[in-house]
Amino acid sequence: MPETAILILGAGPAGAACAIGLRRLGYPVTLVSDWRRFAAVEGVSQRVLDALRHAGLGGALGQAAMPATRHVRWNGEQLQLNQEFLLDRQRFDAALRDELRRAGVVLVEGRVREVQREHGYQVKLEHGPVLQGGFLVEARGRQAPLASDRLRGPETVSLLNLWQSTPGPPASAVESLDDGWAWMARLADGRCYWQITLDAGAAGLPGRAQLPGYCADRRRQSALVRELFDPQALQPAPVHARSSTAILAGDCAGSDWLRVGDAAMAVDPLSGNGIFQSLSSALQAPVVINTLLRMPERAALARQFHQQRIEQLFLRFARMGRDFYRQEQRLAGQPFWRNRQDWPDEQPMHVAAQWSAVRIERRPVLRDGWVDQTEVVVTADQPLGIWHLQGIELAPLVAKLQAGAAIDEVLSGRAPDQQGMLRRWLAEQGYR
Structure with a gap:
């Protein structure tokens, strides 16, 4: 049973998802947070609700999410879209705390005054005890101290x-x-x-x-x-x-600390829902931490995995926001819009598939609760690589095709539905 005590600073969706994931791995977790002081609501999609349930936070949704009709006035057009769900953040955050208690997470309410690193971590609060742990997770969102930022959008x-x-x-x-x-x-x-x-x-x-x-x-x-x-x-x-400035933190992982959620990458609210973005980085964190603590020989690989995915997620969401800003053509000449329609770069969200550019490389992946390394297929749209498709490893198949084997030979012996799925995926990568 792992014994390293883990301190998590911040009780939002990222901190909560990370805490529950660590408890599932058997770690003792203490989460400290200064509860939200202001009322807020967020509009979320069904995809966000599904992600929350996958993270073990579904029980909190019944008390906080309600369907609503959504109206849009953008680029001179007026639309009424499919419903979104309105998430009452104060009720949701309170329900999150109940979920955490049921998972065995120790909750401490308080404002962090100082974090000291000496024989582990000591977290001093404005009022209350000094908390101690061997590993620290920074999940205080935009309020987290930022030693440096790697990339910053328009203020x-x-x-x-x-x-x-x-x-x-x-x-x-x-x-x-x-x-x-x-x-x-x-x-x-x-x-x-x-x-x-x-x-x-x-x-x-x-x-x-x-x-x-x-x-x-x-x-x-x-x-x-x-x-x-x-x-x-x-x-x-x-x-x-x-x-609401988009910020990508500098280093997001160390040997005994990790940044997750908005503390690692905070994006423009037009890029999509903040909860989904926070969960995108937090869901991988327990496996990264487990590897850092229990397999130190893979520590560099685990840090590389976390950092690369944080950076790739940030750029993906930043480009998504850029494309939403570009949809407003009537106002393209106004300073607010002009500054955001060209940031962070000109790279398209989706690059045209080209089979000759598909390659096989060894990259870090998550396997059986650890960060491991294996051969993956790197494509223009998936620069970090794709390991498997519904359990089927892709690198061996692509290697055979690139060596000249016929597709019927490579796929022989597989079920018809698997063959159809693999043929469609190969066609999407430009294979003919």
């Missing part, structure tokens, strides 16, 4: 407003503006949210005391706001300001 700020109105059917909407964009939602109990995302250095942004009036003026200019909310929406409301 962006989001202003979240909330107020209470009359109950009604849940709904959400998003609209593009000359100098940014706004997302808004109404919960069934009448709680209302409106968030505007702007350039952090935008001229005309007032001081903190004037923000409620400034945001109310912006809402009065929106026909979509008047359609979604009642007249209460046109009055000043409490404002919570937060950074």
Whole structure:
């Protein structure tokens, strides 16, 4: 039974998923967090809900997620899309804590004042005991101290407003503006949210005391706001300001520490749902930590695996956000849009398949609860490599085809459905 005590700083989805994964591996886990102080809601897709359930956090969804109709006004078009789910973050975070307690995670509420590294880690809180552990997971999101950043996007700020109105059917909407964009939602109990995302250095942004009036003026200019909310929406409301700048941290893994979630990579909110992005890095973390602690001879391989996937995920989501910004062509000449339609690069989300460029390399993978190394197939769309397709290792098949074997010979003996799946995958890689 592993005995290294693990400290996790941060109780959001990334910290929670990592904690539950480590408990499944038998590690003693203490999670410390300063619980969320402000009300917030997020719009999530069915894909996000499925990812939360896969991470062992599905029990919290029944108390916090509700379906809603979504309206979109973008690039001069007005659409009503399929429903999304509105996630009440305060209720969800409270339910997450219940899930963690049931999993055997020790929860400590408090604000971290100092982290010392000497014979393990000592975490000092503003009020409370000194916590000790042999391994540290940084999962405090954007609030985590950042020694360095490897890549940083245009400086962006989001202003979240909330107020209470009359109950009604849940709904959400998003609209593009000359100098940014706004997302808004109404919960069934009448709680209302409106968030505007702007350039952090935008001229005309007032001081903190004037923000409620400034945001109310912006809402009065929106026909979509008047359609979604009642007249209460046109009055000043409490404002919570937060950074939305895309940031890729420098090193995200060491011999006895790891960064996960927004502490490792925080992306522009237009790139997709923040919870899904956080889970993308946190789900691999328990296996990486298990390898670092129990197989030190593979420590470099484990750090390489975590770092490469963090960086690849960040670029993928950053390019996704860039392409969403590019869909707004009417405002392409405005500074806010111009600065975000060309970042982080010009590389397309999906590169045209070319069989001659497909190659086989040895890369780190997750195998049986450890980080291991094996041959994978590297393609333009999968630069970190693909190990297997529904349990079928791809490198041996590709090696035979590249050596000149006929496809019927390579696939002989496999079930018809497997042959069809492999033929489709090969065609997607440009094999003819």
